[in-house]
Amino acid sequence: MFRRRLTLVLGLISTVVVLAALLAAASLAVTERQVLRGRVASDIATGFIQLSAQKQRLRTWVAQMQQGADVDMGVRAELLAAMQGTMKRLEGLTQQAIELDGSAESREEHLRRRETLAVLAQSVAGLVRSVENAQPLPRGADAREAWEAQSRVFDMAQGQDVRKLIAENIARETAAVQRERAAADATLSVVRWLWLGAAAVLAATALAALLYFGRALRQPLHLLSEGARALQDGRLSHRIPLSGRDEFADVARSVNALAAELEQHRARESAQRQRLEDQVAARTQELADALASLRQADAQRRRLFADISHELRTPTTVIRGEAEITLRGVDKPAIEYRQALTRIVDTARQLGSVIDDLLAMARSDMESLSLTREPVDLDELACEALLQARPLAERQGVRLGEAPPRTGRHVVDGDALRLRQLLGVLLDNATRYSKPGGQVDLDVSLLRAEEPSGGPATVQLQVHDRGIGISAAELPRVFDRHFRGTNARRHSPEGSGLGLGIARSLAQAHGGKLVLDSDASGTRAVLTLPVATTTVISRAPA
Template sequence: MFRFRLAIAIAVSFGFVLFLGIALYWGSNQVARYFQRSQTAYEAFDHYERLSQEAYRHFKQRMDRLMTTAPTAEAGVESSKHRLYEAMQALRNTAVKTTDVESHSIHGTSQAAELERVAHFTAFLDASEYRFDEVERLRQQGQIEKAVQALSKFSEEEIDGRFQPLIDAAISAEREKAGKAKQELEDLVAHSRWIAILASVLAALFSLTSGILLLRGVRKPIEALMKGTDEIASGNLDHRITLDTRDEFAYLASHFNQMAEELNVQQDKLREGRAVLEKRVAERTFELNRLNEELKRMDIARREFLADISHELRTPITVIRGEAEVTLRGQEREAEEYKDALQRIVELSMQLGKYVNDLMFLARTETANLQFEWDSVDLSELVAGVVEDFQVMAEEKSISVALDAPAGPVWVRGDKQRLRQVLFILGDNACRYSNPGGRITVALRMDGSEASFSLTDQGIGIPSEDLERIFKRHFRSRNALHAREDGTGLGLPMAKSILKAHGGRITVTSAENSGSTFTVSLPLLTAGPDHNPSHQK
């Protein structure tokens, strides 16, 4: 009901607006048309005035020329003739323009008269030129008296008798046309003003009346709805809105009542759920606090452990490196083997120093974000040197170390110290967890575009259920924990991170109590040792 009444009010209001717009549009078009007609009439009036002036000036120049033979008279005739024909052409253009403007108006009948006047003027000017030329021939033939009589007759009969009335009639017609267009324009403006006033008054009266009727129809339902929403918003969900109508407001009131009833039911459920949730939150909070305290204790212990390892290793490393460098700088160098041994001590001390830095970095930031110095590395030479160090570590348990590597170089791109660190991690694990009198086999192969390094031991092996976890930080398999108490579980995860940065990978196959085989794969450097890779940190 209310929507129907509102739609009618909107449609009628739109009709008023549309009617007023159409009326204004029609009125503006008419005003523009009458204004254009008035402007054209005044323009034609000006052109007739100019034509009259130029015509009489030309006639006077022709007459003066008949009286004298001076060259200046000839020049004056040509100049006045040129201006006369310019005025005639301007009048002709105005006549055509007038024809276009009036072609769709009720005054279209004046088109023929206008064009006919222009034709009469054109014919008269052409005839006058002919008459003046006739008089000029008589004067040149010496018949001066006849020439004067012909000129006098032409002036009286043609100029005064035909041209002057014709120009006067044209000017009068244009003046009348301009006045008539002005009057029509004023009448149209007055009518448009009254139409706009009448339409505006009717629209205002209708809008006021329909607004009052609609306001009276919606005031009571809106007040009831506002009161109901205030009650519901304040928490009184038992309040109900009552309306005795059958329109949209009654439909809205019924939905408000239904919403209040559903909110009341949901509020009861929320109270019950809140009590259960609070109980569970209290239980979970207690459990989380306990776990958080345990994690804090474990984290503090881990940090202290890593810091202690870094501190305890730094002092002996500094001593070893200092003694080795002093020995190398000494004067007595007769025994070449001592020099080689001291050189290895320096290299090992630098390697251990990098270990300590990694451990300290891990203790501070919890991530081993290692730095690299890239270069071309001969993996064959690197493996041969590391195997010599393996043999030193293996002598304590009478373990033999065998190397199977190609005679030529195997070039890869990487950080030499980091790759040495990976090999040391694998060799140290093999020596630590191998049985006395066992054997460690190291093999280096080239397989297509990759270099493959494998290390096989005859140690305690890795349980099958732990193979997927040995590369996780701080993890040690159960038999490793039983065999040796020392160890942090950081070596293999660090080796995997280093190889991943080199674009390589590490895999393992093992059987418990039978030994393990670790295989490292790295992409070959196809450009050879002359390739100058970029150094990056």
């Protein structure tokens, strides 16, 4: 009984809502079209004003140039491009205005606007040719005659005064803007009253339905609510006193039967729920522990593979490059073969040390590296690093600067193999991310403390390239593991983003620091290490 009446009322309300929605959609489309017409008219008026201003600026520029003033040729190109862009935008807006309003009343206005744009297009084309050929007035030339010639070019086109033409169009477009605004206001007023009427009809229908069903449903709903509260409070012996053949009586009988059944099964359901909750909690904890272990193992595996791929690439490249250069061309003296083999042995020893470190990291998950400290001459180490980087530089088409002189004053306490690895990373990055024909320089200098108590002296090693550079936004993240900048990925797709992070770790392990500075001219890596406290130099075995 209630279902049939409720369906009828809901169908009536739905019909009113659908009609209101259709009315809203239609009025919205009309309003949107009217607003768009007003916006296009405003843009056209603004375009004519911009064209007039750009033309006046270009005229001033030509006058300054003819008078011999120091002018910027880029300003001329910018103004010409701006005028041409304004013309294209006006043509597009004119076409859009025709599409939005094709009535017979607006046809004459569209035709006059097109004619004006045709005259202005010819005027702009003549201005482009005249301005591009403009030259400073020769000494003794008549400035008045030059100004009149310039005025003819800027102010006349097809026998019409361009200034007057633009002013008339600005006035006409301003009037069109006002007209479209008035039309938009009128349309909004009509739409407002239509929506208010639809809302009033819908509100009246909903209020009538509310009053009717409120009276019919108050008593049954009150009894059903009482029964529901009794069930919620746990009073399962409560029964809803509703009889009859309507929907509410059927619900009351069902609720009463449910209360009786719930009273029988409450204890058993509670016990089963408790057991299930205990089992779910235990299984959830086990799964969380297993997932954490899997994530940790996967992270260690990825980090190890990335370190291996990066750390093994540079030494193997150096070994292959040395061998290729040695075998290239005619036979060489034995001393050259011995020197090449010596460098290959040094690099192989470095490679072995890297492999040992990677294996230690894989076994114990330790990222710290053991160091064998001894006095190391950075001048000699820099010369060796440049020799090792030379094969890669030749393949990249990059020039390496001269090796620093061996002064014997740039001695630090450190591990020669680790420091060679650090310099190899810096030279490898500088070479790989330099453009063909560029140059990479390596300098070593001694920095004295400014005050007696200001700390020990330091040795500063700089690797400077003229490469692709690093953006200011990405520079703070270059030492992050697996981070590669946009320019680096575009220049060289291969790479893991581990080198600089490992290099900084090695610098910190030696008590120093590594910083990067980059601009449009290239990137500069600055390594600072404390000077050795002893002067007896131990060199890495060849």
